[in-house]
Amino acid sequence: MGRWSLQDIPWDRFDRIQLDPEIVKIVKAASLVEYNGGAYAHHLCRIFHDDPEFQQAARRWGEEEIQHGRALGRWAELADREFDFEAAFGRFQAGYQVDFDAEFSRRGSRSGEMIARCMVEIGTSSYYTALCDAAAEPVLKEICRNIAADEFRHYKLFRANLLRCLRREQIGFWRRLRIALGRIVEAGDDELAYAYYAANETARSYDRRRCMRSYAGRALALYRERHVEHSVALIFKAIGLRPHNHLSHAASRLAWALIRYRAYCWRGDLTMC
């Protein structure tokens, strides 16, 4: 298991006065995606079927992701007394389905799968850091601080395995870049949108575009430039580029401008959701 447990969280310090209802909505959605971590661990074990050492690390990683879901779900149940974590997870699983039994990575290679996993962990590490910085409620702050540290460790785990895979597979720079960018774009697919729906919108029918904007509009508003700079440096390292130079600073400024633009455009939609 991880380096912390639910017993380490100071639940008795929960302070309802400090709640931000916008943050509660996105935490509910995040809890469902995290709690699904076991399915991704299963998929990694299928892809690395002849590598028991990595399989063990992947199962441990999956348990930590599930714990993230439990911690966020328990907090969300405290914050919103009408939220039923297990029922919402049931709705999420019923509506969002991916072939977790596939033996081959959709990225075309094991290295490609590790690049994609690095992108996810960079994204979650920066997201929970941003959430920790933005939240005023002390229990959520503590949960996010723990999760962000785990996500950074997960990035290092997958990057170490990526370097190992690259010794056997020939993946050129442009292919690595394409996989990395592709995975970042995929953040706009159904998973987060459907989790937002299953957690928050049981009375309406599912509309991917509306739910994605509802989720991402609230999530992107949490980011500050320092979170983006750190993420871009890690992305550069994952695809084999030096992390701190003119190119990475330019990419960081571009990413920050895009995030601010999207957060600005989607802010108007949030009043209707």
Ligand SMILES: [Fe+2]
């Ligand atoms: Fe996680």
Ligand SMILES: [Fe+2]
């Ligand atoms: Fe993670």
